[in-house]
Amino acid sequence: MSSAVSSSPTSSAADAPAMIVLGLTGSIGMGKSTTAGMFRARGVPVHDADAFVHALYGGAAVPLVEAAFPGTTREGAVDRRLLGQRVLGNAPALKQLEEIVHPLVRAGEAAFLERARAEGAPIVVLDIPLLFETGAEARVDRIAVVTTDPAVQRARVLARPGMTEEKFAQILARQMPDVEKRRRADYLIDTGHGLEAARAGVDEILADLVRAGD
Numbered sequence: 001m002s003s004a005v006s007s008s009p010t011s012s013a014a015d016a017p018a019m020i021v022l023g024l025t026g027s028i029g030m031g032k033s034t035t036a037g038m039f040r041a042r043g044v045p046v047h048d049a050d051a052f053v054h055a056l057y058g059g060a061a062v063p064l065v066e067a068a069f070p071g072t073t074r075e076g077a078v079d080r081r082l083l084g085q086r087v088l089g090n091a092p093a094l095k096q097l098e099e100i101v102h103p104l105v106r107a108g109e110a111a112f113l114e115r116a117r118a119e120g121a122p123i124v125v126l127d128i129p130l131l132f133e134t135g136a137e138a139r140v141d142r143i144a145v146v147t148t149d150p151a152v153q154r155a156r157v158l159a160r161p162g163m164t165e166e167k168f169a170q171i172l173a174r175q176m177p178d179v180e181k182r183r184r185a186d187y188l189i190d191t192g193h194g195l196e197a198a199r200a201g202v203d204e205i206l207a208d209l210v211r212a213g214d
């Protein structure tokens, strides 16, 4: 794990204590959600962009998605399998979907940050799969990249129900390569050595952030 950090945490109000925003990212199957859960278990508020999208697909995004991709919603909810079939491997369609979804995710993230600030949280985590790809670096103070060996990643992803080699390749093609993400990270969490090792990594990061906030 690298502890090299350059920027200092920022605060929206001059008299309020600074809240440190940690960006958490990683490619498909690297263990991002599991690691985000470890931050949550330590009492750190987490905003999970993938989970937020999934929730939107049972609410605000449904009419927008149905209008753009007719036949991909069922009984008032987006069918992610059908939608995935429509957009994965079709770059313009995926871009169109991202243009619908990403502003809603940004708004949800802003509301989350506002709530966390009001509650006086010292540290929060933004779990953003496309952190580097969408320029979200500018919205976080530090970046942790969840990573492991590509063979482990591959085995994990292909073990998922409904996952195929083709779908995996299509998603990977839309994500910045892991090696580049690692290069840009302030911290690395390797999920290839079990849950305890990853938890220890999470605790080291939190200790470092607490020092940075002092």
Ligand SMILES: CC(C)(COP(=O)(O)OP(=O)(O)OC[C@H]1O[C@@H](n2cnc3c(N)ncnc32)[C@H](O)[C@@H]1O)[C@@H](O)C(=O)NCCC(=O)NCCS
Pocket: 027, 028, 029, 049, 050, 053, 080, 081, 083, 084, 087, 088, 094, 097, 098, 101, 102, 105, 129, 130, 171, 174, 175
């Ligand atoms: C294509 C969809 C319907 C597939 O749904 P499904 O439940 O099968 O997959 P899930 O959402 O769990 O994502 C699987 C993996 O793909 C990654 N991923 C999702 N969307 C994208 C994307 N636009 N570009 C690159 N990777 C993506 C996720 O981070 C995750 O690692 C869904 O991922 C989606 O709606 N994506 C577009 C919205 C988006 O950009 N989400 C990313 C976070 S804001």
Ligand SMILES: Nc1ncnc2c1ncn2[C@@H]1O[C@H](COP(=O)(O)OP(=O)(O)OP(=O)(O)O)[C@@H](O)[C@H]1O
Pocket: 026, 027, 028, 029, 030, 031, 032, 033, 034, 035, 050, 129, 156, 190, 191, 192, 193, 194, 195, 196, 198
């Ligand atoms: N530290 C760890 N030790 C062992 N297994 C792990 C660890 N972290 C994650 N895993 C396993 O790896 C798999 C993928 O994890 P997870 O769902 O958290 O990945 P993800 O990066 O959020 O995936 P996606 O981006 O595709 O949603 C799961 O089966 C999970 O149990």
